[in-house]
Amino acid sequence: MDFGFDAADEEFRARARAWLADRLGPGGAFADLRGLKTPEDAGRRRAWERELGAGGWIGLGWPEDSLTRQVVWFEEYARAKAPDPLGIVGEQLLAPTLLRHGTPEQRERYLPGIASGEVIWCQGYSEPGAGSDLASVRTVAAPAPDGEGWLVSGQKTWTSLSQWADWCFVLARTEPGSQRHAGLSLLLLPMDQEPGRIDVRPIRQLDGASEFSEVFFDGARSVDVLGAVGDGWRVAMTLLSFERGAGMLGRQIGYERELDAVLRAAASSGADRDPVLREALTRQWADLRVMRANALRTLGTAEPGTAAVAKLVWGNWHQRLGELAIQVQGLAGAFAAGAAHEPDGYPLTPAQHTLLFSRADTIYGGSDQIQRNIIAERVLGLPRG
Incomplete structure (x- = not known):
């Protein structure tokens, strides 16, 4: 594409740069977070996420804003050495997929929490034996006996930000006996469930930090399906296309x-x-x-x-x-x-x-x-x- 920045983009760049400098520069309310890569202090990182939401900086890639402004924001965010955002999975992966495959009711339910920085999401894709070969997932989901959603059982791993997340989108088999890409669905479930339903076990890295975890589901209740039941592979691939x-x-x-x-x-x-x-x-x-x-x-x-x-x-x-x-x-x-x-x-x-x-x-x-x-x-x- 013929890509370039016009005068309006440069004005937007100056505004973004000034906003970031005011908060992350010397004496700024979030100067202590500058340059941090690991979200060890979840309270401070959540406060930063809400600050981004209040400033209107979350969701620039959603339909009403231009591609050039997204680029400008990401560049200035990196130049300011701003902390890696806790809400990146919800903003950059789930939200665009909701806009592509979600119902109007789902967009109304989930997008505001992401845009405000109040709701943090994690991604339940990889499993032991099903990382790059994602079609081999063995996590299963069955309709709940009471007719309210699905009950999910299985294990996910390398689940970034899961110990801080409020919600998770999970790729699971909803068709018994299905193989490979068929019979999968993308389920949305809250992480705050009754004890024993979800077990998050942080994985310790060489430097002592734990940015991702193993997550075990034992009858965890999913309240929503993104896209059609059984069409999870197509929806999941759409989501991954937004990653880069x-x-x-x-x-x-x-x-x-x-x-x-x-x-x-x-x-x-x-x-x-x-x-x-x-x-x-x-x-x-x-x-x-x-x-x-x-x-x-x-x-x-x-x-x-x-x-x-x-x-x-x-x-x-x-x-x-x-x-x-x-x-x-x-x-x-x-x-x-x-x-x-x-x-x-x-x-x-x-x-x-x-x-x-x-x-x-x-x-x-x-x-x-x-x-x-x-x-x-x-x-x-x-x-x-």
């Missing part, structure tokens, strides 16, 4: 900041005088600009494989950056945070965090193998393997 939209351009601002830190570290250690490392750093710099150009070129398109290509590019780029972040520091990069685990987790430096976190970039959100299959089958027309 305008927000990716904001993510690239964060990547640029990480790359700048690596370049500074290389200059400080003298690693930039090594021709091999210098070439690798130059390639990272150039590839980041290609990544942005491609994101702008394909923004708003629905071409098959576009999201898969983008995922392959940024996942592998970020992994290479993580490796370079340690390489340019030499041995100091491996030991800067201390040699032993501490009771609250291993104290990682930013470079170590980038290295370890980036290992998952080619897995979560669809592994590289799955993305290549999508490109091969849906774009190139190759036979299924």
